[in-house]
Structure formats: C-alpha cells, structure tokens
Amino acid sequence: MRSFILRRLLQTIVVLFVLSLALRAIMDAMPGNLVEMMITSRPGVKPEDVSRLRKQYGLDDSFPVAYAKWVRMIVVDRDLGYSMYYKQPVSQVLGPRLAASVKLMGISFLVSLAIAIPLGIYVALRQYSIADYLTNAFAFAGISIPSFWLGLMMMYLFSVRLHWLPPDKMHTPGDESLGDLLQHLILPSLVLCVQEIATWVRYMRASMLEVIQEDYVRTARAKGVSPGRVVWKHALRNALIPIITLVALSIPGVLSGAIITESIFSWPGMGQLLYKSVVNSDTPVAMISFLLIAVVTLLSNLLADVLYAVADPRIRLT
Amino acid sequence: MRMSPRTPRRALAVLALAAIVGLPCVAARLLRAADEADTLRITIQQEPDSLHPLLMDMAAATEISGDNSRPGPLQATLCLRGDDWVLRPYIAAELPSLANGQWKILEEGGRMQTTWHLRPEAKWSDGTPITADDFIFAYQVIMDNRVVGVVTRDQERRIETMTAEGADRKTLVITWKEPFAYADTGHACLPRHIEEPVYSKDPASYHKTDIADRLVGCGPYVLKKWNRSESIVLERNPNYWGEMAKIQRIIYSFTSDTNTIVANILSGTLDAVSPTGMTFEAGLALKADPPPGFTTYFTPGLVWEHIDFNLENPWLADKRVRQALTYGIDREKMVKVFFEGQQPVADGWLPPKHYAHHPNLKKYAYDPAKANALLDEAGWKKGADGWRVNAAGERFKLIIRTTAQNSVREQIEQYIQSNWKKLGVELAIENQEAKVFFGETVKKRKFEHLAMFAWLFGPQADGETNWTMKNIPTEANGWTGQNYGGFKNAEIDRIDNQVPKTLAEAERVKLLHQEQELWLEELPAIPLYFRCDVSAAREGLKEWRPTGTDTGVTWNCQRWSLMR
Numbered sequence A: 001m002r003s004f005i006l007r008r009l010l011q012t013i014v015v016l017f018v019l020s021l022a023l024r025a026i027m028d029a030m031p032g033n034l035v036e037m038m039i040t041s042r043p044g045v046k047p048e049d050v051s052r053l054r055k056q057y058g059l060d061d062s063f064p065v066a067y068a069k070w071v072r073m074i075v076v077d078r079d080l081g082y083s084m085y086y087k088q089p090v091s092q093v094l095g096p097r098l099a100a101s102v103k104l105m106g107i108s109f110l111v112s113l114a115i116a117i118p119l120g121i122y123v124a125l126r127q128y129s130i131a132d133y134l135t136n137a138f139a140f141a142g143i144s145i146p147s148f149w150l151g152l153m154m155m156y157l158f159s160v161r162l163h164w165l166p167p168d169k170m171h172t173p174g175d176e177s178l179g180d181l182l183q184h185l186i187l188p189s190l191v192l193c194v195q196e197i198a199t200w201v202r203y204m205r206a207s208m209l210e211v212i213q214e215d216y217v218r219t220a221r222a223k224g225v226s227p228g229r230v231v232w233k234h235a236l237r238n239a240l241i242p243i244i245t246l247v248a249l250s251i252p253g254v255l256s257g258a259i260i261t262e263s264i265f266s267w268p269g270m271g272q273l274l275y276k277s278v279v280n281s282d283t284p285v286a287m288i289s290f291l292l293i294a295v296v297t298l299l300s301n302l303l304a305d306v307l308y309a310v311a312d313p314r315i316r317l318t
Numbered sequence B: 001m002r003m004s005p006r007t008p009r010r011a012l013a014v015l016a017l018a019a020i021v022g023l024p025c026v027a028a029r030l031l032r033a034a035d036e037a038d039t040l041r042i043t044i045q046q047e048p049d050s051l052h053p054l055l056m057d058m059a060a061a062t063e064i065s066g067d068n069s070r071p072g073p074l075q076a077t078l079c080l081r082g083d084d085w086v087l088r089p090y091i092a093a094e095l096p097s098l099a100n101g102q103w104k105i106l107e108e109g110g111r112m113q114t115t116w117h118l119r120p121e122a123k124w125s126d127g128t129p130i131t132a133d134d135f136i137f138a139y140q141v142i143m144d145n146r147v148v149g150v151v152t153r154d155q156e157r158r159i160e161t162m163t164a165e166g167a168d169r170k171t172l173v174i175t176w177k178e179p180f181a182y183a184d185t186g187h188a189c190l191p192r193h194i195e196e197p198v199y200s201k202d203p204a205s206y207h208k209t210d211i212a213d214r215l216v217g218c219g220p221y222v223l224k225k226w227n228r229s230e231s232i233v234l235e236r237n238p239n240y241w242g243e244m245a246k247i248q249r250i251i252y253s254f255t256s257d258t259n260t261i262v263a264n265i266l267s268g269t270l271d272a273v274s275p276t277g278m279t280f281e282a283g284l285a286l287k288a289d290p291p292p293g294f295t296t297y298f299t300p301g302l303v304w305e306h307i308d309f310n311l312e313n314p315w316l317a318d319k320r321v322r323q324a325l326t327y328g329i330d331r332e333k334m335v336k337v338f339f340e341g342q343q344p345v346a347d348g349w350l351p352p353k354h355y356a357h358h359p360n361l362k363k364y365a366y367d368p369a370k371a372n373a374l375l376d377e378a379g380w381k382k383g384a385d386g387w388r389v390n391a392a393g394e395r396f397k398l399i400i401r402t403t404a405q406n407s408v409r410e411q412i413e414q415y416i417q418s419n420w421k422k423l424g425v426e427l428a429i430e431n432q433e434a435k436v437f438f439g440e441t442v443k444k445r446k447f448e449h450l451a452m453f454a455w456l457f458g459p460q461a462d463g464e465t466n467w468t469m470k471n472i473p474t475e476a477n478g479w480t481g482q483n484y485g486g487f488k489n490a491e492i493d494r495i496d497n498q499v500p501k502t503l504a505e506a507e508r509v510k511l512l513h514q515e516q517e518l519w520l521e522e523l524p525a526i527p528l529y530f531r532c533d534v535s536a537a538r539e540g541l542k543e544w545r546p547t548g549t550d551t552g553v554t555w556n557c558q559r560w561s562l563m564r
Helices: A002-029 A034-040 A047-056 A063-075 A090-125 A130-144 A147-161 A178-212 A215-222 A227-256 A259-264 A270-279 A283-311 B006-037 B059-064 B132-143 B192-201 B203-208 B258-266 B280-288 B319-327 B331-339 B368-377 B407-421 B434-442 B490-501 B505-522 B553-559
Strands: B039-044 B079-081 B087-089 B103-105 B112-117 B159-165 B171-176 B221-227 B231-236 B249-254 B294-309 B397-401 B426-429 B450-456 B525-538
Touching (some): A090 A130, A090 A227, A090 A283, A178 A227, A215 A227, B132 B171, B280 B407, B280 B525
Parallel strands (some): B397 B426
Antiparallel strands (some): B294 B450, B294 B525
C-alpha cells in the first residue's frame, strides 16, 4: 500500500508538470492578451506604451522562458504571482474565494450526503412504495430544474415575499458574525442541496437495490440473520463501495465552486473567479486555480483507490 | 368563563417578560432605523480592481473612488464635469484660460504654459494640505518606466516641466511642449507625503503595495472597509475641505446578476442601483414594473453604437454602397421597437449633448427607394432570385460580427438583416465571444465586412483617435489607434489632427461641424443610436444626477441626501 501511494504521488507531480505546460500554452494561445484588452478602449495609447506594457507583463518572453520564470517564481521564490486584473497577489485573490467556496460547497456537500444516503437506503428497502415514488419524483425534479430558476424562485419567496432571508452575498456589510453568515448561506446551499440530494439519492438507491438482490444477502436471510443485520452488516457495506468512490471523486467540486449559483447569489467563490480569470486573460490566477483543482482531483482519485481497498478486502493495492 | 384572581397577575407577568425581551429589540430596531437613515446602500455590477487613481482600470473604480480627471467619493480633482458636462474648478480656484492670463502661449503654434492656483483650504483626509508637489509627484510616477500598471500617458507626454510656486506651494505651473486644447482638464495628484517613501523604496513594486487601498484621499468620503468580492464601505471624511457630505456612510455592494439586483430592490435592501454596468433591458423592466418608491433614470450618454465598415473591402470602398446600406435601415422604427424611444437614433458620431454637435446634419432617414437606386448605380443589380449581384457575378452577401450573447445587438442584427433583405442584400450573422471579437477581430481588423460595437466617448471627444490615418491599427504600431475600419480621408484627417491643437473652443466647434458634414457624406460607419445610462434610486434620494459620461454618478455625492 505504501509503495502504491508513493508511486501515485510521484505520478501526480509528473501529471501536474505536463498539465501546467498545457495550461500555460492554452492561456497564451487564447486571443486578446491582457495588454490588448487594456488598450482596446483607451484612446491616446501609443506604440511605445504598448511595448512598455508588454515588457512589464513579460509578454515579449518566448514560451519556454515565460514558463521557466513562472516555475522559478513558484518553486524558488515561493510566490504564486500577481494578478494584474485584481491588482492583488494571487494568494490574496485565491484565499478568501477558496474559503467562500469551501463554506458553501462543503456544507451543501455534507448536508446532501447526510440526507441522501439514508434516504437512498430507505427507499431501496421499500421499492415501489409511496416513499420510493415520491423520492424518485423529487430526484427527477431536482436533476431537471435549472439552478438559476430554482435560485430565483427561492429568492423571490424567502427574500422578496416573506422577507425571511437576505437575497444574496455572504455577509451584510459590517456584520461578520456567524449568525449573519448562516443566514446568507441558507438560500444558495438549499439550491445546491436540492440538486446534489437528487443525484446522490439515485446513486444510493440503485447501489442498494443491486446489492440486496445478491446471493449472499439471500443466503444471509435464509440463515435466519435478522433483517437489520442483513442490511447493516451485509448489504450496506457492499452498497457503499461505489458511493465511496463517487464521493471521493466529488471532492474537487467543493473547491471549484458552482458558477451559476454563485453568480445569482453574489457568492464570492471559486466558480466566478475561474470564469473571470479566463475571460480576462488573468493568467497568474487561472494557472494557480486550475492547478489547485488538478492537485485536489488527483489526490481525490488516490483517496478513492485507497478507500476502495479499505472497504473491499478483495482489493489489494500493489 | 370566569377569570381566576391569578389570571391578571399572570397576564402582567407575561407582559413584563415581553417588555423585558421586546424593548431592547424595539430599541435596537429604532436605533438601526436611525442608523440606516444616514446610510446609503448602492449596488454596482462590477467590483473595482483598485481604488488608486493611477492603477485603476474599471468604470466601477472611477465611480467608487474617482481618478485623475473624474472626481468621486475618495478623490477630488482639479476640475470636474457634472451632469451638464460643463468644466468647472474643484481643487483649483479657477480654470486657466487665455482671458484670465493663466493660460499663456509661449511660442505661436508651439510651447505654452498653464497656471493652476489651488484652493488654500484643500487638504488630504489626514489633514495635510494639498500642494502643487502632490501633482508633480503623480506626474513623476506616471512617467517612470519602472512603475507597472500606468497604461496611457497621452497628456503627460506633452508636458515639458511641472513646477510648484509660492511660499505655500499652492501654485502649479505647467509648461507644455506643444499646443494642447485640453490643457485645462486637470492632472493627477497623489498624497506625496504618504506615497513617496513607498515609491522611492522600489518603484517596480509600487503597484503591489497597499497604497492601492487608498486610505488617504481628498474627496468627501474615506475608505472604511473593503470586503473583497462583497462590498466597500465609505465614511464621511471629517477633514473634507469642501461642502461636508450629508450622508454619513455609503455602502457599495457588488451584484452581477440583474435579477438579483431587482430582488434586492424589492426586498428593501437597496437604495440605489449604479448606472455602471446596469443593462438597458433591466432598466426597461424596472420602468415597466417599477418597485414601489423607486425611480428609474435614463440619462442620455456618450456611448455610440455603430457598425464599422471594413473600408479595404472593394465592395464597401464605394461610398454609394455605404450610403445605400444606411438609407436601407429604418433606425427610427428600430429605436421605438427595441428601446421604447429612450435611446435616440444617432445622426452622426457626436451625441446631441456634446459641445460640438452639429444640429443640422444630413439625415439618413429610411428611404428604400433611394437605397435601391444607389445600389443600382454602384453596379449591384437585382437578380431573378431577388438578391443583388455585380458585373463579376458575385452575390452581395455581407458578414456582420458582434459580441455573442449580447441580446440587444443580436436582435438589432436580425432587424437589419430583414431590412436589407428587402434591398436584395444578404446579411450573414457570425458573432464571436467578446474576448475574441475585441481582442482579435476588431483590434486587428480581421472582420470581413461589418463589425457592430460601441465607443464610449469623453465629453471632449474629437475624433482624432477614431478617424485619422495614423490611428489605423497595424502590426507595426502595436495595433494601437481606434480607426478600425481603415478610414482614409485627407480633409477629415487634417481637421481631426488640428482640433486637439486648437485652443479656442469656438474654433474647435467650427472645425468639428465641418468634419461632421464631411464624415456623413463619406460615412465610414453606420451610426445606429446613442446609449443611455440606466440607474435606479429611491424617490427620497436627492441630487442623484448621473452624468451619461465616463464621470461616475458620485461626482456630487457630498450633496446626496436620503429621506426614507
């Protein structure tokens, strides 16, 4: 197991190197660099201004030189760079937005799992019951309803009509209290939860239904094992194996944010940041953001493999 | 039912308990209400990139802070243009002019000098007087090649020297290398006593320091807190040297989604919506179904929507074709249908409120008969299938490009497409993502025939960067200049180069009238309409006066008052 993890970590470094090269190449190949965007709407910009700005922003460097400088800055100087779009160091741009995304996405993720997994088990054990039909209807609706529509409807109901909750943002200006944060969290996390519960409940139900029809479950029942023990000891552990993998692979989503929900609720998370960094040619922010998500994705994959082996004794990692 | 003797006592106890719990809540609510009456909550669709006048790049930053020539809550300027677009002194005691002797010609057609007397009471928010040295320092920073982030030096590169005079150093004397008509429109100033030590330490990292948070300014407000990505809180500047601000606190919050802005208005969490970034469609929606107690403002502006012709294309090089295409669009109907008449048809490229607007310009009123005749004359004959072809048998099919997902522009394109179909001219719509459209297609002049977009002009726009030959972007000039259509006309070139050097405003008006007449005859672009600035505010908000220019609505924020 240890050598497996070590080997995978080394592979991760290689993948990150290749990915960073590809990312940089894609960002450089995109039309309209930062200087071109700056000068488009400015009258009176002269050719000497353009050459000065290109030099200052390192746009005259060849691809290998620019990439080498970037790697040196990260590895040797331990500096993530400076965003000329936000006029802030990349670390200061990313930090608060990562925290905001983790708060919103993390809470939605945990609440969704806490509701969806028991619900999925419950309805799988009562297939074709009213509860099963209702849950399926909810799941289909949750998957089908667009998040922007649901968000606006919730905002209309809870903020405009009932005045119970603030319509958007993470804080009321001047109020940094936990209570204020929780009030602001309710609507966006509710929108995310509806979609996530809908997805997870279907996974859990399908996995459980598959397992309870297995021979070993039938054998356990035939041997007179109590129904509770059959479910908890024999069925659930096996039904959770694919869910563990899916949960581990969903972790990067906590960091990458949800652009539509963030945009509707003015939530200052990673989704909006990623979008704006690409649209505005903010290469330093885009590079670090995508690499960060890549690191978490690779580590989540590794975690999924390890958990898979832990949950299923038939699997041995070598 | 009989009431037991203990019931009144119980009722009293409940009442007492309610009073104990409820009174502080009511008191807190009352206090909060009192507090809110002195707080103005504005939403804006962009977050500023910086609040530093030299480093900022966004319209939201100009509105929330103010910059070199456009005042705002944090920054006063030498002079200002309000909603009437007339230039007035602000930090300066008066504007330099040839009449008052503060604007002198040193050499005929060459060097000149302007003198600014700063108001004796003008000071920074920390109480330090504003002196000419603050302007000289800003000039030094702008001209330093090591400082990162300064984009243009269009004004500064024309300056020979800048000096401070007088015992109080309140007189700023500027010697110019060449005649410059806009020498009275102001200069950048920075708090030298705060920023010079930071700058001297390392000019190359000046832009990375926390000076960008602009803790010391000279406007009616100071920065209280900037919650990145969420809000900016401004507090009344107790050291402000002008008319003291009436509202204690202004809170700017950032909301990008138009529906969310409407929800905020309806839920009572907003007092005003900034014109910066507010879409016209959102304005029409608010006007159609106005939230109680709110007024929607449509302020005529300087944004000119038009279609540039690629004049290197041989079909479009013929001005009869350009005129025919313009006669072939019913623009009056267009503005009625799409904008309920709130955004007027553009007869030329200068808006009616511009000081040099020509009131009696030739009008290209919708005239399909004239359009057909001009196309026939230019050799484009209608074929049996109704489409026009030239002598070489080429079908008259034009490609138009604009920013994808801009619903207004997309609808206008379709409208033009149907108008031109009646003339036998086919229009293919091939839109692009804004970054590609502006970054590559327009800037590098890669559009085949037509490009639809807008220019945001300043109140002193003179066409020099848009219509002169030296401003045709090429690889050799680093794609600078804004003459994207490649327009070449010797007389217009002469006039547009002459205007910025002509000091007398009356002379400039004469030249620009002449230019507009020529321009409309040549028609290097199809003028469509002038956009409005759209904003909304509570009816009780007094002195909310959007300018319609690049000066933010906050230009007079010290006079705002809010009655709820």
